[in-house]
Structures are given as C-alpha cells and as structure tokens.
Amino acid sequence: MTDVTAGSVWQVDIAQLKLANATMRLANQALASDDDAVLSALGFSLAHIRELRRKGGFRSSSIAQNTRTINSLQIKEPAHAH
Template sequence: MSNPVRSTPVLADIIRLEQANAMMRSANLALARDDVATLFALGFSVQHVRELKKKGGFRSSSMAQNIRMITHLRKIGDSYAQ
C-alpha cells in the first residue's frame, strides 16, 4: 500500500523546509569562511550577502523553527497515513 502522504502538499512543504535549512547551513558555513563565491552560487545577491554578513548569517532559531514545523508536518502526514 502506498503512503497517502506522498500525494499531499505536506510532503512538498517538508521538502521545502528541509532544503531551506540546508541552504541556510551552507550559507552560514560560507560566511564563516568568507566564501562569497559560494554565497553567489547559492543564489544570493550582493545586497543579501552584505545583509547576511552584517547580521552574522542565518539565526539558529530560524532553522530550529523550520525543524519544529517539519516535525509538526510529519505528525500531520502520519495522521493521513492511518
């Protein structure tokens, strides 16, 4: 039997949030190395790179909030599967 969650927008939201967290972690690593080329490769504009440098990167609380939402969405997905 296939997992019904796979056909719902819930899975797409989970994937989007996981990708966002991966991008934020990559950006923070690039900022720590002062690797502007990687930031540009990740799709950040010059203005956004300046802003990230000024703020010290993405806040860990933003990534934690995404993780909480992923956990919540997985619980929703599990309820669909039952």
C-alpha cells in the same frame, strides 16, 4: 482536496523546509569562511550577502523553528495520507 493531494502538499512543505534549512546552514558556513562564490552559487545576491554579513548570518533559532515545523508536519502528514 483529496487525501492523496493533501499528503502530497505536506511532503512538498516538508521538502521545502528541509531545503531551506540546508541552504541556511551552507550559507552560514560560507559566511564563516568568507566564501562569496558559494553564497552566490546558492542564489544570494550581493546585497543579500552584505545583509547576511551584517546580521551575522541566519539565526540558529530560524533553523530550529523550521526543524520544529518539519517535525510537526511529519507527525500530522501520516494522519492525512489515509
């Protein structure tokens, strides 16, 4: 794998984690306002929506872990981009 490819992989990983965080936050907001239409538009099945309700949504610790991973990758990524 070349350095350019490695840098691209880091960027894809970072983008996927940021998207996951945004989706989890939107899902939690939709759960709080009992908006199944938004949850469905986000791609959640009815079974997953029921599970999210039962569990109280996505845990803030999951979002925080993604944020820590994003920060770590952003620190490591420039070193691999050269």
